[in-house]
Amino acid sequence: PGIRDMKTVFSPLHHLRSVKTELDGGILIEPHEKPSRVETILARVKSQTLGEVLEPEEFGLGPVKRVHKPDYVEFLEHCWADWVAAGKPGEAIPAVWCGRGMRARMPKDIDGRLGYYSFAAETSISDGTWEAACASANVALTAQKLVANGERAVFALCRPPGHHAHADLFGGYCFFNNAAITAQAFRDQGYQRVAILDLDFHHGNGTQAIFYDRSDVLTISLHGDPDLAFPHFLGFEDETGEGEGEGYNLNIVYPPGTPYGVWSQGLETACERIAAFQPGALVIALGVDTFEDDPISFFKLKSADYLSLGKRIEQLGFPTVFTMEGGYGVDAIGVNAVNVMQGFEGKK
Ligand SMILES: NCCCNCCCCCS
Ligand SMILES: [Mg+2]
């Protein structure tokens, strides 16, 4: 029967993430990861009376540092000020990386540190990025606390997203890995096993990397073939975990044009693996850039498919936190994201 009144956690501080540039195709465009994405979802949450909307509690950097390296957190906090102090005219954009055969040590210079702590160049940093990333982690942690206290499922309407962020790398519009921070919080509160299912169009490379050698957190991602899609350099099906974590990472990869009828077979495979794992809690890294009209992706899911998706997740029966990840077709993002929650609640 699903649940009634799913709570949503939302922070107005997401607006502090206000970069004006995204490097794309050799020019600086208006960022796809824009404030209207979550404002549109929030409006739909309210118009559909999904349930109560709460602002986050503050958890500090402790839970963030259970996932992210302290030097990386330190870098993010001071990056913008260091960039400005270096006299740079624009927004902070990495432009140099440790290429093959070079030395992966942390340089002093801000240009070097931007490259050392990132894996991609489309994610500009400016004033307010740090505060918004902290607020987004608090949104996820508030949802986690509500579920640990008995809610069946809570929607963490996070912005900026997180699933591309590694322990010490930003990129793909992500800084703190909200889904990973949520899973680690469950583990730190005594949940023996946690599963993270990444349904975003893109591979959850950060989430995979963070838990890759661990068997206590099962990580699964459905996504566009990395041969053809961001993040390009991780997310292939032969990546199944390492050491203790061997067998606890699963990548399910699809080609351009994949419709729900095919994609949902991967969802079924993922659900069966999660059921077998029997986690105490489930984290869904929810991107809706799988949508047929998404401007930067190549799957063909339709709005009604998100109702079916939500229903299937509910049938797993686990306490669930949804962390908002990607989705760039802003006109339909509200219907698509809230359809997942309403499908979870039993709406046909
Ligand atoms: N022109 C498209 C480049 C895409 N680069 C980053 C995509 C990040 C998706 C986050 S869910
Ligand atoms: Mg994915």
Ligand SMILES: [Zn+2]
């Ligand atoms: Zn994505």
